[in-house]
Amino acid sequence: MSLLSDLTSIVGAGFETAGLDASFGAVQVSDRPDLGQFQCNGALAAARSAGRDPRQIARQVVTRIEGDHRLASVSIAGPGFINLTVTGRALADCGDAMAGDERLGVPLVEHPLNVIVDYAGPNVAKAMHVGHLRATIIGDTLKHLFRFAGHEVLGDAHFGDWGLQMGMLIVATRRRHPDLAHFDESYEGPYEEALDITLADLQEWYPGMVRQVADDEVVAAEARRATTDLQSGRPGYVALWEHFVRVSRASQEQDFSDLGVEFDLWYGESTVRDLLRPLVDETLARGIAVRSDGAVVIEVSRPDDKARMTPLVLETSHGAFLYGTTDVATVQMRVAELRADLILYVVDARQSYHLEQVFRAARRAGVSGRAVMEHIGFGTMNAPDGTPFKTREGGVLRLGDLIEMVTDAAAARLEESDLAARYSGDERAVIARQVGIAALKFGDLVNNRTSNYVFDVRRFTALEGKTGPYLQMAAVRMDSILARASGRGLAPGAVLPPGHETETRLVLRLLQLPEVIDRAMELRAPNHLAEFAYEVAADFSRFYEACHILTEPDPAVQSAWLGTVRTARRVLELLLDLLGIEVPARM
RNA sequence: GCCCGCGUAGCUCAGGGGAUAGAGCAACCGCCUCCUAAGCGGUAGGUCGCAGGUUCGAAUCCUGCCGCGGGCGCCA
Numbered sequence: 001m002s003l004l005s006d007l008t009s010i011v012g013a014g015f016e017t018a019g020l021d022a023s024f025g026a027v028q029v030s031d032r033p034d035l036g037q038f039q040c041n042g043a044l045a046a047a048r049s050a051g052r053d054p055r056q057i058a059r060q061v062v063t064r065i066e067g068d069h070r071l072a073s074v075s076i077a078g079p080g081f082i083n084l085t086v087t088g089r090a091l092a093d094c095g096d097a098m099a100g101d102e103r104l105g106v107p108l109v110e111h112p113l114n115v116i117v118d119y120a121g122p123n124v125a126k127a128m129h130v131g132h133l134r135a136t137i138i139g140d141t142l143k144h145l146f147r148f149a150g151h152e153v154l155g156d157a158h159f160g161d162w163g164l165q166m167g168m169l170i171v172a173t174r175r176r177h178p179d180l181a182h183f184d185e186s187y188e189g190p191y192e193e194a195l196d197i198t199l200a201d202l203q204e205w206y207p208g209m210v211r212q213v214a215d216d217e218v219v220a221a222e223a224r225r226a227t228t229d230l231q232s233g234r235p236g237y238v239a240l241w242e243h244f245v246r247v248s249r250a251s252q253e254q255d256f257s258d259l260g261v262e263f264d265l266w267y268g269e270s271t272v273r274d275l276l277r278p279l280v281d282e283t284l285a286r287g288i289a290v291r292s293d294g295a296v297v298i299e300v301s302r303p304d305d306k307a308r309m310t311p312l313v314l315e316t317s318h319g320a321f322l323y324g325t326t327d328v329a330t331v332q333m334r335v336a337e338l339r340a341d342l343i344l345y346v347v348d349a350r351q352s353y354h355l356e357q358v359f360r361a362a363r364r365a366g367v368s369g370r371a372v373m374e375h376i377g378f379g380t381m382n383a384p385d386g387t388p389f390k391t392r393e394g395g396v397l398r399l400g401d402l403i404e405m406v407t408d409a410a411a412a413r414l415e416e417s418d419l420a421a422r423y424s425g426d427e428r429a430v431i432a433r434q435v436g437i438a439a440l441k442f443g444d445l446v447n448n449r450t451s452n453y454v455f456d457v458r459r460f461t462a463l464e465g466k467t468g469p470y471l472q473m474a475a476v477r478m479d480s481i482l483a484r485a486s487g488r489g490l491a492p493g494a495v496l497p498p499g500h501e502t503e504t505r506l507v508l509r510l511l512q513l514p515e516v517i518d519r520a521m522e523l524r525a526p527n528h529l530a531e532f533a534y535e536v537a538a539d540f541s542r543f544y545e546a547c548h549i550l551t552e553p554d555p556a557v558q559s560a561w562l563g564t565v566r567t568a569r570r571v572l573e574l575l576l577d578l579l580g581i582e583v584p585a586r587m
Numbered sequence: 588g589c590c591c592g593c594g595u596a597g598c599u600c601a602g603g604g605g606a607u608a609g610a611g612c613a614a615c616c617g618c619c620u621c622c623u624a625a626g627c628g629g630u631a632g633g634u635c636g637c638a639g640g641u642u643c644g645a646a647u648c649c650u651g652c653c654g655c656g657g658g659c660g661c662c663a
Contacts, residue, residue: 295660307590323663377592446600
């Protein structure tokens with residue numbers, strides 16, 4: 001039980017005594033710390049439904065609860081706000097209970113679900129760029145969060161490897177290397193594994209092909225034909241495709257590794273390729289899909305739609321499958337084979353229409369079972385002028401280059417520090433990498449997921465204020481104190497009431513952890529975790545400033561403070577783990 | 588044209604119908620003989636895009652308008 005839920009049941013019982021529903025007793029952290037640590041606004045809400053005077057309800061509730069030994073003060077303010085402050089003893093007991101719990105007071109979910117988090121979405125022939133950053137780290141955080149809460153979670157990269165772009169790449173390759181055995185239909189293999197086509201080549205060819213396909217119907221037909229041939233298993237094309245996949249993935253795995261992101265599954269669109277034909281044929285046979293202008297489509301509009309939603313195309317009039325087809329088949333695979341209960345699609349908000357089509361089509365086709373499919377959309381990362389982020393030359397900024405920029409900035413900042421001189425060059429490089437990644441991740445995750453945000457290189461690399469490095473520094477200080485104390489044979493002990501004002505604030509903050517975890521999960525909102533981690537670090541910094549722990553003469557006080565530091569460190573460690581941020585040994 | 592999202596301090600952003608709307612940066616004033624100053628304290632800065640409505644109470648919910656961004660069958 002968390003402190004807030006304890007208080008909620010105390011106040012809820014008060015409401016029941018007054019003949020009102022206990023749910024009015026919801027207690028929250030106070031907006032007015034000058035009046036109390038906690039507040040309950042239920043009397044105002046209850047007044048409306050019961051048609052009674054809110055202050056009179058509040059008085060009844062207060063009369064019932066004010067004798068509780070855990071409450072130091074209970075008062076009514078304004079139109080009927082109930083303000084509560086707990087005793088130092090009660091607070092200390094809660095702090096100790098948290099310190100004694102492996103999970104820091106955060107309960108496991110009662111009904112664990114099989115959750116698939118579909119995130120990052122790298123594509124063949126494309127190096128990761130800034131646009132992939134948000135999908136990757138938001139998805140990774142949600143994966144950690146759901147897993148910590150007790151769900152069975154699989155993170156899937158959902159590799160984009162099976163659409164028209166594959167045909168385009170095949171055609172582009174044929175233009176440059178027409179003599180490759182891969183294009184000889186009479187040749188039956190084996191195919192040369194070490195083709196000298198690199199990711200750089202593919203990236204260079206691809207934009208030109210996109211333009212040609214858009215402008216020239218002959219080229220478009222050629223690309224569609226190559227796509228269909230690949231999808232129906234032409235050996236030379238499959239071998240070529242395998243090569244494209246290999247070189248793309250090698251580059252992307254490097255970026256993921258630099259970000260500290262790992263996937264449980266690296267499935268792709270191609271994973272479900274054998275399900276596509278049967279899916280289309282069966283839905284067609286059952287009358288769920290229909291032929292329309294030569295294509296096979298599935299109607300997804302509903303009578304209550306404000307505007308008619310266009311049908312999802314499962315098979316083009318040229319016999320090719322689209323990403324919508326693979327998306328529906330992927331739902332089928334995830335439900336049938338992976339037993340998914342909940343599928344979270346961490347995908348750019350601009351794809352909301354497409355995903356809604358897919359979800360509806362999957363339900364109509366009956367492949368989603370009872371699984372819940374949810375689009376976890378996010379805004380785009382823009383440059384300071386509000387336009388999508390570009391390099392100075394106007395190109396797309398590679399994720400690897402972005403990582404290098406923040407790492408360099410962290411290294412520069414470290415060099416300015418007096419401490420850096422004592423660290424080896426290798427250690428400085430490790431610290432710079434950890435700090436740079438932290439700045440990048442926190443700078444992103446602290447923003448509301450759904451809004452667009454501005455990536456300002458100068459601001460992100462300043463490393464001052466509400467940033468990843470600030471959290472790391474707080475953690476490093478905590479570690480440093482705990483290590484020194486341990487070296488002197490000092491052990492963290494139980495919280496000692498009443499404690500210093502800054503310590504009380506810190507303990508109160510730490511006790512909010514269960515509610516924060518719960519809210520972040522319910523809203524699928526990493527920024528609530530990031531914001532809370534900052535508050536924990538900031539409250540610790542104030543405590544650290546006001547209370548000089550290692551020189552405290554009273555051993556009981558010192559031991560209590562060390563206990564608070566250790567609990568704060570564990571809370572921060574949990575939050576940073578969820579956010580995917582590492583803490584340097586020192587910085 | 589229709590649909591979706593967003594307009595909050597100079598800048599970047601938080602704000603789950605509640606009290607006096609918050610934070611970081613930038614500005615200004617302080618704090619290192621002391622556990623890491625990538626830190627701490629303080630000052631200043633707002634008709635929450637505009638107009639209505641619902642409510643005891645609206646930045647938050649509803650309607651309209653203005654502005655910005657995005658999307659709208661055979662690309663992903």
